[in-house]
Structures are given as structure tokens and as C-alpha cells.
Amino acid sequence: MTYLLYMMTLFGYGCQSLTGDIALVSGGKSNYVIVLPTEGGKNDQHAADVLKSYVQQLSGATLPIIKENAYKDKTQPAIFIGRTDHAANINTGKIKPEGFMLATDARDLYIIGGSGKGVVYGVYTLLEQYFGCRKYSQSPATVPVSKELRLPAQLHDQQEPAFTYRETYYPAAFDNEYLEWHKLHRFEDLWGLWGHSFFKLVPPRTWFAAHPEYFAQVKGIRQPTQLCLSNEAVYHLVVDSLRKAIAANPDAMYWSISQEDGGGYCTCDQCSKTDAEEGGPSGSLIRFVNKVAAQFPQQQFTTLSYLYSSKPPLHTKPASNVVIMLSSIDALRQEPLATIPSAAAFRKNLDTWGAVTAHLFVWDYTTQFTNYLAPFPDYANLQPNLQYMSGHKVSGVFSQGSGDTHSDMAEFNAYVQAKYLWNPKTDASKLQNDFLDGYYGKAGKNIRQYMDALTATLKQTHAPLDIYGNPVNNHSNYLSPIAIDGYSQLLDKAEAAVEGQAALLKRVYTARLPLEYTVLQQSRFFGTEPNGYLVANGNTYTVNPRWPERVKKFTALCKESGVTTLAEGGISPEAYQQEWDNLFARPWVNSIAFRARVSLVNPPPPEFPGKGAQTLTDGLEGGNDFSLNWLYLYGKDLVAVVDLGAGKPVNSVSTHFLQDARHYIFHPSSVTIAVSEDGTHFTDAGTQTIPPLSAEDYAVKQTPVSFKLTGKPVRYIRLTGVCPTAIPVWREAPETKRPAICCDEIYVQ
Known part of the structure; x- marks a missing residue:
């Protein structure tokens, strides 16, 4: 590629060249005409229409569009779009597909494209790099107003794509102008x-x-x-x-x-x-x-x-x-x-x-x-x-x-x-700062500090960043409550910087959504602990009175900000609100085993650690998300021993197991309860067999399992869930894939 102004500055508008410049618009008026090839194609016409529209928005000047066979007065300055005969005077050489050239001589401007939409890309590049327009998102472009539009004479800016296919899959790319402006495909x-x-x-x-x-x-x-x-x-x-x-x-x-x-x-x-x-x-x-x-x-x-x-x-x-x-x-x-x-x-x-x-x-x-x-x-x-x-x-x-x-x-x-x-x-730094300052206004530097802080803390804590991860799993590293407090302070400053500017403030609120989502998700995980959604109320726990309104505000902002689903194949903001409403309506259930020590024969894998063994006695039930408040075991049996601390009368033991075939999670083939006074010698107290799925079933289900005991005092309770040996044939899986089982709170009454 060759760039005259581009090498001087990433976004140079109004730059002077050694040979002077030309005025496309002066004092809000223009003598220029847009000239198309006599046999021009639809991309040439589209490029001309775009240029005419934006020049009018920029300066108020209206440029006529004519075909080259109607361009008779050679003294009239022109903007030649596409492969006009006049463009033959410009030594372009071969332009690769979708590439383009912006060129000027002492008077005229030439926008010449390779195949495809190259000429359209050339127009949008002219608007952005030379006239200061920006298209930051799917919202309308930012267009500065100026009565003067000038370009360097003898400009030669030829650009060609590094990749022949270019797609970034985010909401903005569903806007047709955004695609063309940023030279993207769909x-x-x-x-x-x-x-x-x-x-x-x-x-x-x-x-x-x-x-x-x-x-x-x-x-x-x-x-x-x-x-x-x-x-x-x-x-x-x-x-x-x-x-x-x-x-x-x-x-x-x-x-x-x-x-x-x-x-x-x-x-x-x-x-x-x-x-x-x-x-x-x-x-x-x-x-x-x-x-x-x-x-x-x-x-x-x-x-x-x-x-x-x-x-x-x-x-x-x-x-x-x-x-x-x-x-x-x-x-x-x-x-x-x-x-x-x-x-x-x-x-x-x-x-x-x-x-x-x-x-x-x-x-x-x-x-x-x-x-x-x-x-x-x-x-x-x-x-x-x-x-x-x-x-x-x-x-x-x-x-x-x-x-x-x-x-x-x-x-x-x-x-x-x-x-x-x-x-x-x-130049990544110039590009990023241009976006942040342009999109967030005076809050841009604070958003940059927020992003830098996230990146630095991720690096310092050596946390994995997994496309199938969970912010709950990062509660002890780069998304710890202490780290979140620091990020929140930076976003507070961002909000203060654009106070009174509704559009910019909404963008800052939207940037804050991920942090608020993390706090809410982690509050489910912490539960009765600090930063949880439950607070002590005598001998029980009730919902933090601030939480229902907090969730309501979050889901409302999600909908305003274009959040339609919270995960791939996941739930909508409305369904997320309903999840919380169900949680708020569920009374907390006490148990003899609440916060009792638990030992496991097989620990959970590092990808889904939960609270480890204490997931089974933290007072919290799991929902439909296997990665939250479920003890996840991959290809291994659940063998958990709950220590009640002393012999206590036990009438019943109950828990839930999860079925989620999409994530290769299946019920155990059998569940057994055994009790002990010394933690060494156990007596079986009951076994239940759970039939395997006989047909395709991807529904997420929580299956209760309960056992009646005699009411005699016991100190140790052993729960054993036998993991299935193979994934059902109907649930296709790599040969090395094994089934998992998930268990939540063990209630002892």
C-alpha cells in the first residue's frame, strides 16, 4: 500500500502538502461536479450518491452527478468516480480486488476502485481519513460541519486489503452502511x-x-x-x-x-x-x-x-x-x-x-x-x-x-x-484512542483506564480467558470483588465526565453492563457469604432488600442496550429477570449440614471449580446453569463425606442431580447413602437406581433424590453417585469424551 497522508498521521484531515492543496468546497459552496463513467456500474453510482450526501451534510454544498459523456466543460473542476476515461491520466497500475486509489492532480479528485466495492470503500475512506467523519457503531455517522473541504494536490493514496474475506460478527456489522464504511463482509x-x-x-x-x-x-x-x-x-x-x-x-x-x-x-x-x-x-x-x-x-x-x-x-x-x-x-x-x-x-x-x-x-x-x-x-x-x-x-x-x-x-x-x-x-494506539474519545466523549480516557485495568489484572493474576468460561470462576483473580471495586471507581469517573449528556451517559452505562452482570452472577455464588444476594436475618437468610431493584435496573438496561440473549443458545433478559424472581421467591432452607465440612474422593476439574467440596453444604441450590452452584465431576463418581461435627439425629437426606445432555451431563446410574459414627466404618442406609435416558432428550432437568433415615444420631454421611460409564449413542461425542455428573446442596434434616 502507499499512503501520503496516512503515513503522516492515521487520521489526517486538512493536511497541507508541499505542492499546496485544492478546495472542493469553499465558503460552503463548490464548483465541483461528480463525474461517473458513461457505462458505469451500480457501485460507481452508489459511491457517487454517498459522496454527494455526505458533502452536503459536511458543508451544505450540493454536487451534481453527471455521466462522463455529459462532461463537456473541461474547465469545470470534477471528482471522477470509477474507471472514467479521465482516470486514465492517473498512473494507477493494477488495483487488487476491493482496493482503491484516492488521487488528485492540481485541480481534480479521482476515486478509482478495484473490483467489487473498492470504489465505495474509497469514498468512505475519503470521508473518514480526510474529512473527519466517523461511523463508530450502527448509529448514524458522526459528521463534522465545515464550510471548507480541502485536499492536498498531487495526493496518491492507494489501499488494498490484507484479507480477501473480512467479517467481524457483532451487532454493528448488521448495519449495511457500517459494513461498507469499514470494508467488511457478511x-x-x-x-x-x-x-x-x-x-x-x-x-x-x-x-x-x-x-x-x-x-x-x-x-x-x-x-x-x-x-x-x-x-x-x-x-x-x-x-x-x-x-x-x-x-x-x-x-x-x-x-x-x-x-x-x-x-x-x-x-x-x-x-x-x-x-x-x-x-x-x-x-x-x-x-x-x-x-x-x-x-x-x-x-x-x-x-x-x-x-x-x-x-x-x-x-x-x-x-x-x-x-x-x-x-x-x-x-x-x-x-x-x-x-x-x-x-x-x-x-x-x-x-x-x-x-x-x-x-x-x-x-x-x-x-x-x-x-x-x-x-x-x-x-x-x-x-x-x-x-x-x-x-x-x-x-x-x-x-x-x-x-x-x-x-x-x-x-x-x-x-x-x-x-x-x-x-x-x-497504529493501534491512535486507532483505539480515536474510537474511545469519539464514541464516549470526555469519558473515553476513563473507559480506556477501565479496559487497561482489566487487561493488567488478568495478566497479573495469570487467569485463563476461556471463550467457554464463566465470570463466577474468576471471583478470586481478575474479577475478584476487590478488583471489581477498582474497576467500578473508574467507571464512576466515566459517568461523571459525561454527566448531563444523555447519549454519552447511556454508552457508559452500556459499557458497565458486564461489570454489573458479574456482580449479580457472583452474588448467586457467594450466597450467604459477603457479596452474596442473601443477608442474615436471625437464624435464617433472606434476600438483600437492594437486590430486586438492582436486577430490575440491569435487565431494563440490557433491553435498552440491544442485549437479546445472554449466551449462545442462552436466555433473554426477560428470562434472566424471571430466574431472579424465582430465586427471590424461594425461601432459604436450613439444614443440619449447612457449612459442614465435606471431603471428596474425586475433586472437580479446574475448569469448573465451584466452591470445591463446600459446594454441597453452602446453603445454595443450583439452577439450570451447570457452572453455578453445582459440584461438577467429569467422568468420575461422586463420593462425598459430610462431617456434621458431632452425632446428630438424622431423619432424611436429600439433594438434586442435573441432566443437561447438551453439556454431556447425565444423572448418576445409582445413588447410595451410608452413615458412620467414626468416619471409617460406614453402614449403607439406602440406594436408588436412576434409569438412563433411553431416547434423545436435551431438556435441562433437576432431579431430586431423597432418603429416609431412622432418626438415630450420626456424625458422618457418605453420598455416592455412580457416574455413567458412557455417553448415550444418540448424543454424539468425540471418542475421548466422557459423561459428567452434577450435584448441588445436600440437605440433612
Whole structure:
């Protein structure tokens, strides 16, 4: 790329050149006319309309739009848009697709684009970099008013994209002007068929009952988890489906032939033979995609390199019209992808794919999918990650954020990612400050301090930043109550800085939502402890009287700020309010075992620590979220011994177990209660068998389990829940995946 003003300053407007400048508008008036090619296309016309509209907003001047064959008076200054004959006087050379050139001579301005929307991008770049306009979010653009619009004479600013496919998936990107302004794409506009597509091509509801052989053989049984890629009938069905789809949408640039989300790939004899030859299940996938792609040599196909297919085949290379879309899903986010250990496999696969294909996209992730509103301070890693991809033969990036629902710093993330996707070498500090100061006004510096504090504390505490994490799990590190108090003080200053400015104050309130969400979620976890939502009231606990109004204000602001769902596949703000209302209405239940010491044979995994053993006696029941107030055990039995401190009469013992097949959580196969006086010699007091699920069931259920005892004094109570040995076949899963069990409060009466 070449930049005249761009190298002098990232956002230079009104800059002087050594050869003087030209006045497009002077004193609110202009002699200029916008000239289009005589045979110009729709993008040329659109670019001219955009320029005319914004020049009028900027200065009040109205520029006529004419075709070049009507441009007779050569003494009239002009803005030439597109490949006009006059533009031939400018030595542009070849402009890459979607690139553009902004050029001036001693009088005229030329905006010339490569293929696609390059000329439109050129107009928006002129408005932003030279005239000071900004499009910070899906809201209307910020347009400064000036009676003077000047450009340097002999300007030559040619820009071309670092990536051919650029998408940042946040609410702002659902605005059409935002997309064009920031030179972004939308997958719905490029793909005729997107993402996980096997079952769009061969729907199980249509074919599985009559032809189970079309689908994957898993553990010896045909299941609708993936397709059987060695089945010739499947190949013909896919080709037929694509032929019809392509005929109906001939302008689509890409077509996806990709595995379904999850595991369950086919292990029939023929698929297994192919995978053995190729070193893994990507072998049968790439051979199949290549075979289909050969039927449509004029089309481009994408396929996911994801989970079981992330490792490239040993021998088969993707066809020339096949694009590999590699996922970075396994990487943690507290450090850049180039260095973090959890991305080692991604880096290796990226290099290996890059050695066998020139067509490589990356599906990246920049939000916490389990809690969209959780603070997710990967802000400093966004640019290094895209620089790393740009340097490793990646030509397209789908940066998946929260989609059309608001999330932590969504406007900031979308804005800076868009700029990095166009030019990863952009001056990040200037870019970020320009956004923060422009979007938040005088509160910008305080928002910057807040973001910097989050980032610094994350680094200092060595906490993992997981796209499937939970702000509750960070209660002892970068989201501790003490840390939150510090962040809150910075946001208090941000609010004070824009007091009386309703629009800016609302933006600060929206930026504060993740912190408030964290406080509310952690209050469920702390419960009866400091920072919990319950307060002592004699011998019992009741709801903190400030909490109902606090939750109400939070959910109202969520709706005002564009929060439609709190997690991927999660609940709405209204449903979140209802969860709290149910919690507020639930009386706290005392128990002989409240705060009793508990020992576990098998501890919970570090990803879902809860309160450890004390999760079972903290006085709090779990809800539908397995990561909150449930003791989670992965692939191991629950063996918990509750010490009542002394022999006490016990009439009953009860608890709940969770079923959540989506997260591979199932009821224990059996539950046993045993009692002891010395903690060594136990006597069984009852066993219950829980039948396994016999059919597909993804409903989240809390199943009570209770035992009647004799009322005799006991000191130790042992609860044993036997974890199922295998995940049901209908719940497809990688071969290494094991079932989990979850238990909440043990009530002893």
C-alpha cells in the first residue's frame, strides 16, 4: 500500500502538502461536479450518491452527478468516480480486488476502485481519513460541519486489503452502511450455503429413517451425527442439492460442504480405511469435498477444519477450488495466538495447511459464548492475532463475536477489528484512542483506564480467558470483588465526565453492563457469604432488600442496550429477570449440614471449580446453569463425606442431580447413602437406581433424590453417585469424551 497522508498521521484531515492543496468546497459552496463513467456500474453510482450526501451534510454544498459523456466543460473542476476515461491520466497500475486509489492532480479528485466495492470503500475512506467523519457503531455517522473541504494536490493514496474475506460478527456489522464504511463482509452475502452444512445438504429428517446408511456409523450403530462420506448415494445427493442451490443463487461466491458441529464422524469400514491412509478423519472429508468440487469447477467451496478434522490429511491436498476454514476454538485468549500454549495445535495445523493450499481462512473467536456480558479483556490481542494470521498465508477471517446481541465492548471490538482486517499494521494506539474519545466523549480516557485495568489484572493474576468460561470462576483473580471495586471507581469517573449528556451517559452505562452482570452472577455464588444476594436475618437468610431493584435496573438496561440473549443458545433478559424472581421467591432452607465440612474422593476439574467440596453444604441450590452452584465431576463418581461435627439425629437426606445432555451431563446410574459414627466404618442406609435416558432428550432437568433415615444420631454421611460409564449413542461425542455428573446442596434434616 502507499499512503501520503496516512503515513503522516492515521487520521489526517486538512493536511497541507508541499505542492499546496485544492478546495472542493469553499465558503460552503463548490464548483465541483461528480463525474461517473458513461457505462458505469451500480457501485460507481452508489459511491457517487454517498459522496454527494455526505458533502452536503459536511458543508451544505450540493454536487451534481453527471455521466462522463455529459462532461463537456473541461474547465469545470470534477471528482471522477470509477474507471472514467479521465482516470486514465492517473498512473494507477493494477488495483487488487476491493482496493482503491484516492488521487488528485492540481485541480481534480479521482476515486478509482478495484473490483467489487473498492470504489465505495474509497469514498468512505475519503470521508473518514480526510474529512473527519466517523461511523463508530450502527448509529448514524458522526459528521463534522465545515464550510471548507480541502485536499492536498498531487495526493496518491492507494489501499488494498490484507484479507480477501473480512467479517467481524457483532451487532454493528448488521448495519449495511457500517459494513461498507469499514470494508467488511457478511457471510449471508457471500455464501450460498454457510457453516455446518452436511445436514442442510442431506437432512436427517428426510433420509435417516429410510436410509440410516447415509449417516455416520458410531460405535457400530448408524446415527445422524455426521454423514457417511464413503457412501456413493450421499455423494450424489450432495451434488444434486448443490446443483439446485447454485442454479437458484448463481451469484454466491462460496458454498460450504462442512461437518456438523460436534463429533460423531463415521467409522464404517470404508471411511475408516480412508482415514487410516490419511492419518485421521480429515482424510475422508477432504477426499469427499474434492470429489464434489470437481463437479462444479467454476464454484468455490469451503470446508471446516474443526475439532476432529483440524489436522490436515497426510496425502490428499484440497482442490484448487476448495477453501479450508480452520478453527481456533481450542485456544485460550489471555495471550496472543502466536505464543499461548493452548494454541500450539492451531499453529501447527495452520502451518501444515498453509504448506498444501493457498486458500486458507480462519474462524476465530473474540467473545465468551457462555456469558456474552462477561468482561472479556482480549482487547490487546486482537491486532497481534490478525497480524499472525496475515503472516501465515491466511486470506480470510471470520471473527465470531456475539452476533446480533450486545456483548462486552461490542462497539469497540467491531470497530478496531474491522480496521485490523483491512490493515493489520494500523497504529493501534491512535486507532483505539480515536474510537474511545469519539464514541464516549470526555469519558473515553476513563473507559480506556477501565479496559487497561482489566487487561493488567488478568495478566497479573495469570487467569485463563476461556471463550467457554464463566465470570463466577474468576471471583478470586481478575474479577475478584476487590478488583471489581477498582474497576467500578473508574467507571464512576466515566459517568461523571459525561454527566448531563444523555447519549454519552447511556454508552457508559452500556459499557458497565458486564461489570454489573458479574456482580449479580457472583452474588448467586457467594450466597450467604459477603457479596452474596442473601443477608442474615436471625437464624435464617433472606434476600438483600437492594437486590430486586438492582436486577430490575440491569435487565431494563440490557433491553435498552440491544442485549437479546445472554449466551449462545442462552436466555433473554426477560428470562434472566424471571430466574431472579424465582430465586427471590424461594425461601432459604436450613439444614443440619449447612457449612459442614465435606471431603471428596474425586475433586472437580479446574475448569469448573465451584466452591470445591463446600459446594454441597453452602446453603445454595443450583439452577439450570451447570457452572453455578453445582459440584461438577467429569467422568468420575461422586463420593462425598459430610462431617456434621458431632452425632446428630438424622431423619432424611436429600439433594438434586442435573441432566443437561447438551453439556454431556447425565444423572448418576445409582445413588447410595451410608452413615458412620467414626468416619471409617460406614453402614449403607439406602440406594436408588436412576434409569438412563433411553431416547434423545436435551431438556435441562433437576432431579431430586431423597432418603429416609431412622432418626438415630450420626456424625458422618457418605453420598455416592455412580457416574455413567458412557455417553448415550444418540448424543454424539468425540471418542475421548466422557459423561459428567452434577450435584448441588445436600440437605440433612
